[in-house]
Amino acid sequence: MNQEKGLNIIITDPVDQVLIERLEQENFGVDYYPKIKDDELINVIEKYNGIVVRSRTKVTRDLINKGKNLKFVARAGVGLDGIDLASMKERGIDIIHAPEASTDSVAELTVGLMIGSCRRIQELAADTKQGKFVKEIGTEISGKTLGLIGFGRIGYRVAEIAKAFNMSILAYDVVRSDRIDAVSGRYVSLQELVSASDFIGIFVTVKPGEPPILGNDELMTARKKPGIINTSRATAVDGPALLNALKMGVLSFYASDVMWSEPPKTTWEHELLALPQVTITPHIGAQTKEAQARIAEATATKIIEMFGGSR
Numbered sequence: 001m002n003q004e005k006g007l008n009i010i011i012t013d014p015v016d017q018v019l020i021e022r023l024e025q026e027n028f029g030v031d032y033y034p035k036i037k038d039d040e041l042i043n044v045i046e047k048y049n050g051i052v053v054r055s056r057t058k059v060t061r062d063l064i065n066k067g068k069n070l071k072f073v074a075r076a077g078v079g080l081d082g083i084d085l086a087s088m089k090e091r092g093i094d095i096i097h098a099p100e101a102s103t104d105s106v107a108e109l110t111v112g113l114m115i116g117s118c119r120r121i122q123e124l125a126a127d128t129k130q131g132k133f134v135k136e137i138g139t140e141i142s143g144k145t146l147g148l149i150g151f152g153r154i155g156y157r158v159a160e161i162a163k164a165f166n167m168s169i170l171a172y173d174v175v176r177s178d179r180i181d182a183v184s185g186r187y188v189s190l191q192e193l194v195s196a197s198d199f200i201g202i203f204v205t206v207k208p209g210e211p212p213i214l215g216n217d218e219l220m221t222a223r224k225k226p227g228i229i230n231t232s233r234a235t236a237v238d239g240p241a242l243l244n245a246l247k248m249g250v251l252s253f254y255a256s257d258v259m260w261s262e263p264p265k266t267t268w269e270h271e272l273l274a275l276p277q278v279t280i281t282p283h284i285g286a287q288t289k290e291a292q293a294r295i296a297e298a299t300a301t302k303i304i305e306m307f308g309g310s311r
Contacts (some may be wrong), residue, residue: 007071007307008047012036013054015076019296026304042066050307052076052299055283059083064091071307072096076299077286078106079205081233094306098298100153102286106257107157109285110231113255114141114199117227122279139252141165145224147197149190149213150204150232151177158201159183170197195223202230202237216241222250230256231285243272253277257285 006028011020014034023030031048033041038058045051045067052074053059059073064087073083075097088095116122119138127134142165148155151171156179159169169185172193180187190213194200204213214228215238228251230237239260245251254277262283264270272278286295 007049009050009052009303010036010041010045010048011052012041012057013052013076015052015054015299016292016296018293019052019076019300022297022300023303026308028303038063045070050074050303052303053082055079055082057082059088061087064088064093067093072303074299074303076295078102079233081205081208096299096302096306098295098302101294101298102291103153103157105288105291106154106231106285107161109257109281110154110158110201110203110229111161113229113231113257113279113281114201114227117229117253117255117277117279123276141167141199143167144198145170145196147172147188147193147200147226148185149173149193149200149202149236151180151187152203154231155201155203156183158203159185190218191221194218194226195221197222197226198224200226200228202228203232204236206233206235210235212236212238212241214238214242216244219245219250225250225252227251227253227255230254230258232258234258234260239266239272240268243268243275246272246275246277251277253279255279257281257283259283 006026008029009023010031010033012033020030020032042063045063046069049069050072054076059082061084064070064084070093072094073088075083078099080097085095118141120136124136145168146162147170148159149172151173160183162169163183169183170188170193171180171185172188172190176187213236219241242254246254259280260269264273273280
């Protein structure tokens with residue numbers, strides 16, 4: 001352990017205790033303020049050499065410019081959407097994140113949403129609690145075709161789980177990997193994936209300003225009334241077009257862990273939420289004890305490897 005005082009780090013969102021403990025063991029100075037407000041943070045950021053955030057805290061240009069002594073920003077999780085990477089690059093500030101740590105938790109949620117929607121678990125459980133004991137017909141996923149938009153870590157893990165249900169795997173990705181052979185799948189065009197799939201999973205990153213991957217034209221090519229499961233980015237789908245497709249019966253369901261606004265703000269988002277064939281969870285993909293522990297461990301390890309415990 002370094003005896004010299006290490007870099008000063010502020011952690012601004014809830015994290016597993018192991019992250020704090022490991023950094024302190026390496027003689028980093030750690031301040032843990034998981035509920036700090038934006039105006040409070042911008043007034044103290046100059047004191048710190050590093051900041052660890054999750055999705056709640058937004059690392060804006062203003063915050064980065066105020067952080068005169070910042071050496072790194074660490075995202076204890078996957079997405080970097082709330083971080084101004086361009087401003088960080090201008091300043092020469094390092095970015096650290098742990099995208100691999102929540103793969104299993106997001107993949108399990110994806111499959112859970114798919115099965116839950118097929119069997120209408122959320123809807124029927126709510127009815128039962130209200131005294132309405134009515135049986136309804138659902139749908140099996142076994143033997144069906146699962147189309148994966150994005151075949152990275154999470155897409156591949158979902159495919160592995162899906163194979164246990166004897167599902168056929170189609171994938172669309174700009175980067176192709178030999179791992180598709182391990183799940184007996186094949187790469188196809190986006191149009192073929194949408195038209196041939198019984199279920200469509202979305203596992204992509206969408207940069208600000210980029211058009212949605214699934215717009216009205218793409219959704220209207222669906223032939224098998226697929227259900228869509230989205231555990232990556234809401235903006236991968238054109239929201240109003242999705243709402244229209246669900247109303248028209250082009251899609252059987254939409255199950256998602258992400259929204260265009262969190263919490264929802266627009267009229268069409270609230271209208272989407274009100275549909276019985278729509279299930280939305282509040283961005284809980286990485287919200288398991290196991291995933292949070294892995295994220296904390298991986299984030300701490302990367303900070304220590306890059307900066308040690310001293311200045």
